[in-house]
Amino acid sequence: MPPFTLEEPKELDFLESVSGFHSGYLSILTRARTMEFYEEVATRFKNMLTSLEGMRDWITDDRIIDGAYFSIEKGHIDDLYEPFGLEASYPFHNLVCRISLAYQAVRAHLAPHLQSLFLSDFPVELLYLVISFVADSDIPALANTCKGLRLLCGQDRRLHKRLFFRMRYSMEPLHISFPPLQEDLYLDIIEHMETARRRVSSSMRALANAAVYTANIRYISWDNEWDHKWPSHVSRYLLLPPPTDTQIFEPLYNHIVNAIAQLPVQHVRFVSLAISRRILDHIARHPRVTRLTIERYTSSPSLLEVPSLAPKLLNVTFLAIGFHGDQYTHRTQWRLITMFPALRHLYAYTCDVTDVAIRYPIMYGSMFHIHSLETLHIQGSSRYVEALTRWISLASAVSEVFVPGRLQRFKLQTRKAVPYDEARHLVTTLAACHPNIRILVLEGLDHVYPDFVGFIARSFSSLQGLSIVRYKTGSQTTSRVCDWNEAIFKYAEMMCPAKSLRHLEINTLWPSPVLSPRLLAVLYKTLHCRNPLTEETGWERLAGGGVCDVTSIALPFATHCPSTETFAIRCGECFFSCRIHHPADGKTTFSDVRSVNKHDRFESWNPKPGSTWDCDD
Numbered sequence: 072m073p074p075f076t077l078e079e080p081k082e083l084d085f086l087e088s089v090s091g092f093h094s095g096y097l098s099i100l101t102r103a104r105t106m107e108f109y110e111e112v113a114t115r116f117k118n119m120l121t122s123l124e125g126m127r128d129w130i131t132d133d134r135i136i137d138g139a140y141f142s143i144e145k146g147h148i149d150d151l152y153e154p155f156g157l158e159a160s161y162p163f164h165n166l167v168c169r170i171s172l173a174y175q176a177v178r179a180h181l182a183p184h185l186q187s188l189f190l191s192d193f194p195v196e197l198l199y200l201v202i203s204f205v206a207d208s209d210i211p212a213l214a215n216t217c218k219g220l221r222l223l224c225g226q227d228r229r230l231h232k233r234l235f236f237r238m239r240y241s242m243e244p245l246h247i248s249f250p251p252l253q254e255d256l257y258l259d260i261i262e263h264m265e266t267a268r269r270r271v272s273s274s275m276r277a278l279a280n281a282a283v284y285t286a287n288i289r290y291i292s293w294d295n296e297w298d299h300k301w302p303s304h305v306s307r308y309l310l311l312p313p314p315t316d317t318q319i320f321e322p323l324y325n326h327i328v329n330a331i332a333q334l335p336v337q338h339v340r341f342v343s344l345a346i347s348r349r350i351l352d353h354i355a356r357h358p359r360v361t362r363l364t365i366e367r368y369t370s371s372p373s374l375l376e377v378p379s380l381a382p383k384l385l386n387v388t389f390l391a392i393g394f395h396g397d398q399y400t401h402r403t404q405w406r407l408i409t410m411f412p413a414l415r416h417l418y419a420y421t422c423d424v425t426d427v428a429i430r431y432p433i434m435y436g437s438m439f440h441i442h443s444l445e446t447l448h449i450q451g452s453s454r455y456v457e458a459l460t461r462w463i464s465l466a467s468a469v470s471e472v473f474v475p476g477r478l479q480r481f482k483l484q485t486r487k488a489v490p491y492d493e494a495r496h497l498v499t500t501l502a503a504c505h506p507n508i509r510i511l512v513l514e515g516l517d518h519v520y521p522d523f524v525g526f527i528a529r530s531f532s533s534l535q536g537l538s539i540v541r542y543k544t545g546s547q548t549t550s551r552v553c554d555w556n557e558a559i560f561k562y563a564e565m566m567c568p569a570k571s572l573r574h575l576e577i578n579t580l581w582p583s584p585v586l587s588p589r590l591l592a593v594l595y596k597t598l599h600c601r602n603p604l605t606e607e608t609g610w611e612r613l614a615g616g617g618v619c620d621v622t623s624i625a626l627p628f629a630t631h632c633p634s635t636e637t638f639a640i641r642c643g644e645c646f647f648s649c650r651i652h653h654p655a656d657g658k659t660t661f662s663d664v665r666s667v668n669k670h671d672r673f674e675s676w677n678p679k680p681g682s683t684w685d686c687d688d
Contacts, residue, residue, distance in 0.1 A: 079165075082156040085112040086169050090176040092183040109183050115155075116173060122151055123170065233290040234334075236274060238267040238323075240296040245305050257310050261319070264297060264312065268323050275326045279333065290338045293327060298343030298367060299395075299422070314345040314369040328353050331360070338362035342393070345369045348382055351410070355384045362686075363411075366393030366422050368404045387411050389686050391418040394451070398430040405432045408441065415477075416686035417444055421451030428486040431458035435465060442466040442504070446480045448683045454487040454515070460497045467504035478505035480684055482677070485515030488542035495523060502530035510536040510684075512677050517542065519555045519579075525565030534569055536676040538576035540641055552640065555579040563627030572632045574676045578641040580624070621647045622661045629659045639673060648672065 089112050092104065148159055157166075241263050245256075271293075278285060295314060301307050312319055324347065331339065331353045339360055346365065354360050363384070390411055394404055408414065419429060429452045432438070441447070441462070452459075467476060481501060483489075489497075494516050501508060508531050519541045527537065543553035555562070559579070566572070625638035629651045639648040649664040678684055 080157055080161060083166070083169060085115045086173045088112040089116045089173045092185075093180045094176040095180065095184050104183075104185050106185060109185065113183075119155060119170065120174075122154065126151055232287055233292075234278070234288055235292045235294070236271045237294045237296055238264070238271055240300040241267065245302050253309070260310055261312065264319050267297070268319055272322060272326050275330060279329070285334055288334045288336055290340070291330065291334060291336050292340035292364075293323075293342065293344055294340075295343040298369075314343060320345065324350065331357060335359055338364070338389075340364035341366070343367040343369060351382045351384060355382060355386060357386065360386055362389040362391075363387050364391040364393070365404075365407060367395045368392070368407060381410050384411050385413045388413055389416040389418075390414055391420070391683070393420055393422040394429050395422045395426045397427055401427070401430045402432050405438065408438045412440055414440065415444060416446040416684075417441065418446075418448045418683040419450070420448075420681075424451075426451070428453040431456070431462060433458060435462055438462075439466040439469050442470040442476050445477050446684055446686055447478060448480070448482045448678070450482075450484045450680065450683075452483055452485045452515075454485050454489050456483065456485070456489055456493050456497050459483075460493070460500045463497075463504055464500050475507065476505040478508055480510040481505070481508055482510075482512035482683075483514065484512075484680075487515065488517040489515055491516070491518045491520075491523075495526075498523070498527060498530070502526075506531060507533050509533050510676060512536075512538040514538070514540040515542050516540065519562075521557050521561040521565045524562050525568070528566050528569040528572075531569075533571060535571055536574040536576075537569070537572060538574075538641075538677045540576075540578045552578050552580055559624055560627045563631045566628060567631045569632055570634060572634055573636045574638075574673065575625075575628055575632070575635055576639045576641060576673065576677060577624075580640075621649050621664060625649055625651060625661065626659070629653070629661075637673070637676075 088108075092109050092112070148163065152159060152161065242260060244259075297311065298314065301311055314320060328350060331350070336357070337359050339354060339362070341364070343366065346368070354363065388411075390408070392404055392407060394401055396404075408417070421427075421429060429449060431453070449459075467474075470476070478501070483497075494513065498513075501511075511527065511531065511534060516539065519539055524539070527534070541553060541555060543551070555577075566575075621638065621640055624640065628638060629635055633653050635651050637648065637650055647665075649661045652660045652662060654660065674682070675684070
């Protein structure tokens, strides 16, 4: 293969970019390796291949003509070159060689190498410390790079909207089978914890001296990794200082208080830190803080002992509680609600899959203001929800402000299947106390009967989004596809009263004794196959090909609920979904039938695990 010309046109740089994406030789790329950039260069590459294919009859492979391997008739060179901005003098053989190299790279590595981390993903305090330490480096290239980062951080506001401070856990010797002597080990732990605290304090001081990096802060988080990364086989009560230890944490709390007072934050998050009255008082006085996340709650014993004396944060309208520990710890964590009388959005979740499922309080005290909530989202609940039902009912009974309640969005996801009687009682109570619910998500039901679905449709006249997931067995903990109790059309008939329903999400197939219309069509086309096409194999075959029998299941619901716009079948983390159209002629049609492995398409109806609805005021 002869060498390229010395002056290669820049119009062909996209060929090098395609090669870089697929070969992994990324140094040739001059832009961030985003999907948008890849689609841009891949589209140009595809168009060039298409143009070349259309002129195949005029391309010759001749080693004699002009000493080149490939040539094209001169009358067609302009038709090929002009759309890509190439000069007619550019050797055609060079173009073929470059296309060949790019094509070989694509064939060798079909998946492109996309960039997974960007500058905006790094904590700002880390960027600032790196810039401060090496901007004056003796190495000119490093110093220039850091100066460029400093300028970029000052211009790009996205780089400094979120701050994360972590007390890094660094006691690997604890994870060996036979740790050192207890006294020496305790001193080492104290030393390492103080080192971690000093690093966080140093970062916060450095950040406080740079106003350009803090002017747009909206989210700030403090995380004590020592609490949740501590090895389970080592007694934490004898060796690990508690988060209330003033010797270690008091200097850090001083910086936290100063940061809350000075930064224009809206959302504050604490993980495994003791929340003192002093910190809460500063949050209560902050003019912008409206959202608070508390994970692995730790506090001084006297903070919530007398609810009437606990601080009141009237400015916080969104509260997220990350539960951990046993059921007795859960009762204390639920009492956090007493400090937020203006609460409108509550998100309760388990911090880890190994944690105990969320248990509900028996004595409710002054927590009856949950009746005024607009959003209630519980992720990782216990299967026994009778206490939750009683709590909702009593809160409505003692309320004198909102009758009925203001609840608009309710999601309950349980670890194991909820008994049918308790699920029915919960929905009945919600219908009586909060009949204006617009989005209802129930994940983890033991049984789903048509009359249960019909009761939901009749009771919530404003219902726009409904998601029901049944667990096939009592020990199932994921939303796998499983048969429901009756035929699909029976559930669809009971959904008729849901006149405003826009989105429906279930996790069932067409009943196994009967083949669905779509599978019957597949069966008709595949009669020559030796293996009979059962419902299960049909599902696997269709799903494996990227197509699901979602339209057959959606058709009865689309017929009985003419306002439905989207329909989805849950299969673990995957969605088989379609869009429904109701034209004036009455012929229901489906579009955008596909399988998606992300929740983004329906996150506004059913938040993905680890997140909740966007509750910005």
